[in-house]
Amino acid sequence: MVTSAAAGHPPYAEIWRRFLETESVDPTIRPTQGRHRHAALIVRVNDASLFRRLDRIRSALAGLRFVHPIPDHGLHVPVLDLMPVASREPRDDEVGPAGLRALAERLRGALRRHAPFSVHVGQLNVWRDVVFAEVAPSHRLLELSHALREELGLGEEATPSVPTFPIARIVAPGQARSLAQALEWFRERPIGEIPMVSATVVTVDRRRPIAGTRRIAELHFGSR
Numbered sequence: 001m002v003t004s005a006a007a008g009h010p011p012y013a014e015i016w017r018r019f020l021e022t023e024s025v026d027p028t029i030r031p032t033q034g035r036h037r038h039a040a041l042i043v044r045v046n047d048a049s050l051f052r053r054l055d056r057i058r059s060a061l062a063g064l065r066f067v068h069p070i071p072d073h074g075l076h077v078p079v080l081d082l083m084p085v086a087s088r089e090p091r092d093d094e095v096g097p098a099g100l101r102a103l104a105e106r107l108r109g110a111l112r113r114h115a116p117f118s119v120h121v122g123q124l125n126v127w128r129d130v131v132f133a134e135v136a137p138s139h140r141l142l143e144l145s146h147a148l149r150e151e152l153g154l155g156e157e158a159t160p161s162v163p164t165f166p167i168a169r170i171v172a173p174g175q176a177r178s179l180a181q182a183l184e185w186f187r188e189r190p191i192g193e194i195p196m197v198s199a200t201v202v203t204v205d206r207r208r209p210i211a212g213t214r215r216i217a218e219l220h221f222g223s224r
Contacts (some may be wrong), residue, residue, distance in 0.1 A: 011162070012125055012134045013101060019126040022176045025066070025089060027169075028129040036206050039082035039216070041107060041148070043199050045075040045165075050192040060182045067131065067175030067182075070167055074210040077119065077135065077165055077194060080145050082154070085203050103152075104201040110151040112222035114144060115213035116197040121165040122190035124183045129171075131183070132164035133191050140196075141206070165194070169209065197221055 019025075051072045055075035067102040082103065083095050090096040095103055119141065135141060143162040148154075170179075201216040 012123065015127050015162070016125050016169060019176060020180060024173055025126070025170050025176050026129070026173045027171055036204050037085040037087070038203065038206065039085050039100060039103065039203050040078065040203055041080040041082065041199050041219075042076040042078055043194065043196050045077070045194055047192065050194075051075075053191055055173055057167060057183075057186050060186065061131075061168055061179075064174060064178060064182060066172040067168050067169055068171050070169065070210065072212070073167075075167070076200075077121075077141070077163070077196070078099065079141065079199060080148055081161075082201075084212070100201075100203070100216060104219070106152055107148070107199075107201060108217065108219045110148055111219045113151075114147065114170075114221055116221040118193050118195045119163075119219065120190065122192075123188065124167075124186050125164075126170075126176075126179065126183070127162070127164070130164065130166050131168035131179070132166045132172070135163035135165055138163045144196075161212060188204050 022199055054069075054072075054075075059067055061067045083093060085100065086094040090099060120136050121133040122136075125132055125134055142161070145161060180216045198218060198220045200218055203214045203216060205213070
C-alpha cells in the first residue's frame with residue numbers, strides 16, 4: 001500500500017493530479033536505518049487472463065528505461081505492513097525468526113474471522129516509485145487492514161494506507177510526462193478482478209522488492 005495524509009476515502013484523484021504536476025520521477029529513498037527486511041501480509045495474484053491484460057501495459061512501458069514492470073510471479077495486493085525483521089536480537093519494534101512464526105500463527109487465527117471477498121483493479125496511477133492500479137471497493141481492504149492491526153495489537157499506522165495493486169517500479173530518474181503518456185490509454189480501463197481468499201506472510205528486502213521476497217506462511221480467509 002502507498003500512504004497518504006488524508007483519512008477516509010483513498011485520494012486516488014489527488015495522487016494522479018500531483019503526479020501530472022511533477023516534471024520528473026525518482027526512486028524513493030526510504031530511510032531504513034539498516035533495517036531493510038520487513039514482514040508483510042499480501043494476497044498473491046495467479047490469473048493468466050489478468051497477466052495477459054497486463055502484458056499490453058508492460059509493452060507500453062517497455063520504452064521507458066527508468067520503469068521496470070513487476071513480473072507475473074511478483075504481482076500481489078499489499079494488505080498489511082507488519083514490522084522490521086531483525087537479523088540479530090530483535091528490538092522492541094522488530095521481530096526475529098521465532099517471533100515471525102508466532103506472528104504468522106496469530107495472523108492465521110485472525111484471518112479466519114474474516115470472510116473472503118473480491119476487489120477490482122484498474123485506473124492506473126503513480127505514487128512515488130510505484131506505478132499501480134487503483135483498488136475498488138477500497139474500503140474493504142482498509143477495513144481489513146484496520147481490523148487485523150487491532151486484533152494483533154499493532155496500533156494504528158502513523159499515516160493511513162491507500163490500497164494499491166503495484167504493476168511497475170520506478171528504478172531511475174525519468175520524465176513524468178513520458179510515463180503519463182505511456183499510461184494515458186490505460187488510465188480509465190479496468191484490468192480485472194482479484195479474489196481475496198488466501199494470503200501470504202512474507203519478508204521483503206526493500207533493496208530488492210521482488211528477488212528479496214521470502215514466503216513464511218500461507219493463510220486462508222474464513223467464512224461467516
